[in-house]
Amino acid sequence: DADVTQTPRNRITKTGKRIMLECSQTKGHDRMYWYRQDPGLGLRLIYYSFDVKDINKGEISDGYSVSRQAQAKFSLSLESAIPNQTALYFCATSVSRTGSTDTQYFGPGTRLTVL
Amino acid sequence: KQEVTQIPAALSVPEGENLVLNCSFTDSAIYNLQWFRQDPGKGLTSLLLIQSSQREQTSGRLNASLDKSSGRSTLYIAASQPGDSATYLCAVSRSSASKIIFGSGTRLSIRP
Numbered sequence: 757d758a759d760v761t762q763t764p765r766n767r768i769t770k771t772g773k774r775i776m777l778e779c780s781q782t783k784g785h786d787r788m789y790w791y792r793q794d795p796g797l798g799l800r801l802i803y804y805s806f807d808v809k810d811i812n813k814g815e816i817s818d819g820y821s822v823s824r825q826a827q828a829k830f831s832l833s834l835e836s837a838i839p840n841q842t843a844l845y846f847c848a849t850s851v852s853r854t855g856s857t858d859t860q861y862f863g864p865g866t867r868l869t870v871l
Numbered sequence: 872k873q874e875v876t877q878i879p880a881a882l883s884v885p886e887g888e889n890l891v892l893n894c895s896f897t898d899s900a901i902y903n904l905q906w907f908r909q910d911p912g913k914g915l916t917s918l919l920l921i922q923s924s925q926r927e928q929t930s931g932r933l934n935a936s937l938d939k940s941s942g943r944s945t946l947y948i949a950a951s952q953p954g955d956s957a958t959y960l961c962a963v964s965r966s967s968a969s970k971i972i973f974g975s976g977t978r979l980s981i982r983p
Binding site: 760789791796797798799800801804814815846848858859860861862863864865867 | 880903915917962
C-alpha cells in the first residue's frame with residue numbers, strides 16, 4: 757500500500773464550485789505539505805503544517821485553505837474554483853525527528869481541471 | 872529570495888552515455904539540496920539528499936555534487952538506460968523548518 761495517498765486522482769469541475777482534495781499518510785510523519793505543479797514552473801508550496809495545530813501559508817496560498825484533521829490527514833480546499841487553479845496538486849510528508857534527512861515523500865498527485 | 876534554475880529544460884541522449892544535469896541556486900545559505908525524479912503522471916521520488924556540510928552523495932549509478940560557494944549542484948548519471956527517462960528536479964531548503972524551493976526540472980529522454 758502507498759504511504760501517501762491522495763483522493764481524488766482526477767477531478768474536473770466548474771468555475772465557482774467548492775473542491776476538497778484529501779491527503780492521508782501512513783508514515784507517521786508530523787509534517788505535511790500541499791504543492792501545485794504547473795508546466796514549466798516546477799512545484800510551488802501552497803500550505804504546510806508541522807503538526808496538527810501548526811498551519812502555515814506557502815508562497816501561493818491565495819484562493820486556498822487547508823485543514824489538518826489529524827496527524828495523518830491534511831486536506832486542501834478551493835472555496836470557489838477558478839480556471840487558473842487548473843494544475844497538478846501534490847501532497848507530501850516529512851519527519852522532524854533529530855537526525856532525520858528531511859526528505860519529503862510525495863503522493864501520486866491529483867489532476868484538477870477547472871472549466 | 873531563493874531562486875532555483877535548471878538548464879536545459881529538456882535533454883535527449885543515446886543509451887549508454889554518461890550525462891550531467893545541472894542545478895543552480897541564488898542563495899548559498901542552504902540547509903540541504905535534494906534531487907527528485909518524476910515520471911509522467913506520477914509523484915516525485917527522492918533520489919539523493921545532500922546536507923549543506925556535504926560535497927556529494929552517491930546511490931548506484933547516480934552521483935550528486937554540491938558546491939555551495941558557487942551555488943551549483945550536478946546530478947551525474949552513469950551508463951544511462953531508457954528507464955532513466957523522466958523529469959529530474961532539484962530543490963533546496965534554507966533550514967529544517969523552512970519550505971523547499973524547487974527548480975522547474977530537466978526532462979530527460981534516453982534513446983534506445
